[in-house]
Amino acid sequence: MDRKEDLEATGDRFRDLILRDPRAHDEIRRGRAVFLEEVERRNASSGLPRGAARQRRRWLPIVVSASVAAGVAAFFVVTRPVTFQIGEARPGQVGSVIEATDGRTVPVSFSEGSTLSLHDGGRIRVLSLKRGDTRVLVEDGVVDASIAHRGGAPTRWQFEVGAYHVTVNGTRFRMAFHGADDRSLRVSTEEGSVTVSGGCLEAAKTVSAGEILEASCPAREVPAPDDVPAAEAALAPTPDLAAKAMRTERWRELLAAGRLLEGLRAAERANFDQVCRTATAKELLALADAGRFFGPSKRAVAALVALRARFPGSAVAGTAAFTLGRIVFEKEHDYSQAASWFETYLREQPSGPLMGDAFGRLMEARLRAGDTLRARTTAEQYLGRFPAGPYSAEARGILGR
């Protein structure tokens, strides 16, 4: 082991072990499926967010300590425009939604040294980033804030939390706001102090280090996003039309913001059938994704069926056929029906990016449906075209090779 030749021989043996790892085939196939699905999604819906699968992958859990934040806040930063980034590298944009999903904590780091940690389920927007004056809207969830003092320069941070205003006097505190439930606010301060005003509070209250403030307003004071129709009905001169208009636009906005689950729920409230008749192809794909990821799958089926009916012959219609095949294969276990959908995809998109997968799944669906003869035919065709493809092992198995 003292010679480089020994190390090289060791490396060669381990390389072979890794390449011959029995899980390699499965990893490669699963990677291929998500990769091609992402390619397809990009081609079909470049204007929409990448979807939950992509979002899941690279949201990074970070806890940034106050000491790090303070260290970053060097004096020269004061003279620069304040910027912020989400996670490790994604530049933040004023007004855009920042969400924490999948059990992750999302850090938001500001160039002047302050940090916010958004806990799972939280949703915020940075509203303003003027020098020395930052405003953040907390729509929901738990936020840990660590505000940096920039070389003694005055720093003003304001948080709009439902009907409340939280003005920062100190450095470290936590806010927990349940906008969708009881609209309660809980502020606990670790260092310094914050001032809370508005909402149901008769007067502004200062929450100093070690103190906790809890406040809750009746729901009528500030309507939750989900209650927007009711709130609009109370305020608008033509309540029915206004509420309907709000519902109509709400799902569209949510889907465009990448909030698939909420978009789906809003679409259901706004009459899902009607939504399927008016949504664009991209929106229908997004609704189908939401149905697949969050259920029920019947929503995904309805969206995909509508997409095929309204955009026949398009690439997205082919994708819809493939996805319908996956749904009935994986959720309904109707392999004959699944085979029909995969055939449809291959007929409509013979050179589509999902062609290889459709071929492999067709083979598998036919086998599971008991159509051994056609499964063998498909397996032979598959091997003829993809002798080393991701389904080649199954194809050989079907053929008994």
Next chain:
Amino acid sequence: MGTGARSKIDKLAKFRGPRSRPGPVHLPTPLTFVGDDAALVAALRAGHPGAAAAFYDRYVEHVRLTLRSILGPDEDIPDLLQEVFIRALDRVRNLREVDRLASWLTTMAVFVARAQIRIRSRRRWLRFFSPERTRPPQLEQPSSDARRALRELHAILDQMPIDERTAFVLRYLHRITLLEAAEACETSLATFKRRLARAEARFRDAVRARPEFTQWLDEGTRWTEKKT
């Protein structure tokens, strides 16, 4: 699928679905991509429909080897494969030396693997007070000598700093040249050599401390049960 569920779908399908179009399926001649790397890159840049799949199929083993050898067993490997190839698609227009496509992909795989290691570290740190959760998930049991050896290898590599681990893997598992490996790590050749030297020393020390592992390396494929 039950009759009820199917009828629900059929009700939704107020169009001519696939079942209403019986008849032989003329499976098309698929677009099997033919061409060298230069043609593949050109096809990727042009948005050729079959290029992405061909790109993946051609290089996935190479990329997986990089990820798997640096990371060891990881349940996220499929997602990481996707990430490497998506990054590559996003940047393929900037690729200048088409004949070095594999090296270029190695650089991206190294980048993604290192990011994954950092994520793991943070997870461990976050779970500091839950010792039972700090252990990486056991994705495989030592059901064979080979897996046992692989597990030992990754235990050794896990003890190395990221830079040294990456250097060792690229040099000895990938067997790429020092220059290529340095480029993949985005560092100078001299720095890479220093990292590699440290990694070699650590590896040798770790192997010496594992007699069974040493025996496996010396004797071939069989573990020898430790005699008590």
